[in-house]
Amino acid sequence: MGPLRVAVVGAGWAGLSAAARLCQAGHSVTLFEAARTLGGRARGVQWKQDSGRALALDNGQHILLGAYRETLALMALCGLEESDVLLRQPVRLEAADGFALVAWRLPAPWHLLMALLCARRLGLGARWDMLRLILGARSNGWRIPSDLPVGQWLKELGQCREITEKVWAPLCVAALNTPVELASAQVFLNVLRDSLGADRRASDLLLPKASLDALLPGPCGTFITRHGGQVRLAARVTQLLVGATEITLETAQGAPEVFAAAVLAVPAHQVPTLIGAPEAKGLGPLVAQCAELRWQPITTVYLDFGPALRLKAPMLALSESIELGHFGQWVFDKGQLGGPAGLLAVVISAQGPHQDLAQDALARAVAEQLRLQLGVSQTASATRVISEKRATFACLPGLSRPEQRTAAARLVLAGDHTESPYPATLETAIASGRTAADLVTKALAVL
Numbered sequence: 001m002g003p004l005r006v007a008v009v010g011a012g013w014a015g016l017s018a019a020a021r022l023c024q025a026g027h028s029v030t031l032f033e034a035a036r037t038l039g040g041r042a043r044g045v046q047w048k049q050d051s052g053r054a055l056a057l058d059n060g061q062h063i064l065l066g067a068y069r070e071t072l073a074l075m076a077l078c079g080l081e082e083s084d085v086l087l088r089q090p091v092r093l094e095a096a097d098g099f100a101l102v103a104w105r106l107p108a109p110w111h112l113l114m115a116l117l118c119a120r121r122l123g124l125g126a127r128w129d130m131l132r133l134i135l136g137a138r139s140n141g142w143r144i145p146s147d148l149p150v151g152q153w154l155k156e157l158g159q160c161r162e163i164t165e166k167v168w169a170p171l172c173v174a175a176l177n178t179p180v181e182l183a184s185a186q187v188f189l190n191v192l193r194d195s196l197g198a199d200r201r202a203s204d205l206l207l208p209k210a211s212l213d214a215l216l217p218g219p220c221g222t223f224i225t226r227h228g229g230q231v232r233l234a235a236r237v238t239q240l241l242v243g244a245t246e247i248t249l250e251t252a253q254g255a256p257e258v259f260a261a262a263v264l265a266v267p268a269h270q271v272p273t274l275i276g277a278p279e280a281k282g283l284g285p286l287v288a289q290c291a292e293l294r295w296q297p298i299t300t301v302y303l304d305f306g307p308a309l310r311l312k313a314p315m316l317a318l319s320e321s322i323e324l325g326h327f328g329q330w331v332f333d334k335g336q337l338g339g340p341a342g343l344l345a346v347v348i349s350a351q352g353p354h355q356d357l358a359q360d361a362l363a364r365a366v367a368e369q370l371r372l373q374l375g376v377s378q379t380a381s382a383t384r385v386i387s388e389k390r391a392t393f394a395c396l397p398g399l400s401r402p403e404q405r406t407a408a409a410r411l412v413l414a415g416d417h418t419e420s421p422y423p424a425t426l427e428t429a430i431a432s433g434r435t436a437a438d439l440v441t442k443a444l445a446v447l
């Protein structure tokens with residue numbers, strides 16, 4: 001018997017990971033992607049300015065952590081050298097007002113203890129609260145008895161306002177993409193355990209210095225085709241029918257195709273529309289679970305200030321104030337990250353009143369915030385706002401996420417929304433892809 005045909009639906013980072021690992025396991029893989037490009041929610045986009053200047057951007061600024069082991073392993077498998085595409089630096093929270101908390105290049109936990117000792121513009125009470133929270137969480141095995149919103153949990157722990165505003169809230173919103181008053185304290189703790197609480201290299205920040213395309217989707221697509229897989233772009237799957245001995249895929253164009261198994265790696269809200277007759281195959285509960293997830297947006301505002309502008313670091317925290325109309329949370333100097341000099345990317349994670357503004361009004365508000373907080377006095381020659389309304393699922397307390405294994409052994413789910421101790425991240429997506437490939441391989445061995 002030759003290699004078995006396996007379909008992967010969706011070429012985001014989860015689908016790419018699944019397809020690469022399935023090729024590695026010797027299956028005959030076809031990867032279907034509805035869009036004209038690979039990468040899904042972490043993809044490259046083109047920006048043609050009115051002046052004619054054309055820039056390659058990402059649909060949103062992404063950062064990785066040293067703890068992203070599956071992501072780094074897949075990049076290595078695809079032939080990428082970490083130092084060519086990522087800038088590794090110790091975790092650093094650095095704001096325009098002089099506040100700085102920078103991990104030291106020392107073994108854990110000294111990297112953090114020294115960071116606290118040497119932090120700038122952080123009161124003694126705030127330092128003590130941070131230490132208290134980390135030591136307490138560690139001694140409780142990073143578990144809380146019953147999940148609750150991060151904001152409530154911090155209050156119950158008596159964390160002061162300063163440490164909440166300068167450290168916990170920005171970290172929570174950046175990692176979980178959910179406001180502190182809504183976000184899951186247990187998932188936040190899981191992130192802290194595997195980043196700040198783990199060894200120093202795990203807590204490192206990895207800032208992309210190549211476009212997202214070059215960071216994984218491009219090289220991974222090449223890996224898949226080199227290993228006998230097919231990558232079909234602009235190939236939207238319209239229905240997936242689970243049979244007793246096969247899975248049939250219908251696409252917008254062409255005749256239905258039959259596969260031995262399939263990995264469904266589309267965002268959760270699209271799962272219910274794709275699975276045909278779910279109740280008959282026992283897939284009803286899974287479909288309902290996917291439909292129940294709620295979403296949070298991420299907005300990235302790009303401002304092109306021209307080559308004279310260089311910030312004091314590639315990534316800085318901004319001071320968010322809804323009352324003052326300062327919506328930006330982080331700013332990235334793309335010129336220091338392999339991009340055009342003077343191009344800034346300002347990130348606004350999670351829901352908020354910025355969503356009510358028209359794009360040009362939001363870009364003006366962000367430019368004013370940069371002027372007031374960082375002294376950026378130049379006028380941007382062009383701006384572009386990219387809002388991903390469904391950037392990630394809302395990471396709420398006690399959330400029940402769909403399992404990857406489904407009631408039909410031939411059908412496996414992948415994606416950042418599938419069951420995991422972590423929030424929706426590139427790492428969750430890639431790890432889910434590898435698990436999906438393993439599950440398919442095991443299922444096909446016994447079916």
Ligand SMILES: Cc1cc2nc3c(=O)[nH]c(=O)nc-3n(C[C@H](O)[C@H](O)[C@H](O)COP(=O)(O)OP(=O)(O)OC[C@H]3O[C@@H](n4cnc5c(N)ncnc54)[C@H](O)[C@@H]3O)c2cc1C
Pocket residue numbers: 009010011012013014015032033034035038039040041042059060061062063064235236237238265266267270274298299300388390391392414415416417424425426427429
């Ligand atoms: C602006 C932004 C910033 C982010 N920042 C970070 C960050 O800093 N760090 C981090 O770790 N994570 C970050 N994330 C989260 C990260 O991007 C996602 O967790 C990850 O990309 C999800 O990958 P996925 O493969 O699970 O899903 P997706 O990327 O959504 O992939 C699903 C794919 O399926 C395709 N598809 C859908 N329907 C069909 C169909 N019917 N037929 C064929 N194909 C179909 C879609 O076109 C898409 O390509 C960010 C996300 C956004 C949007």
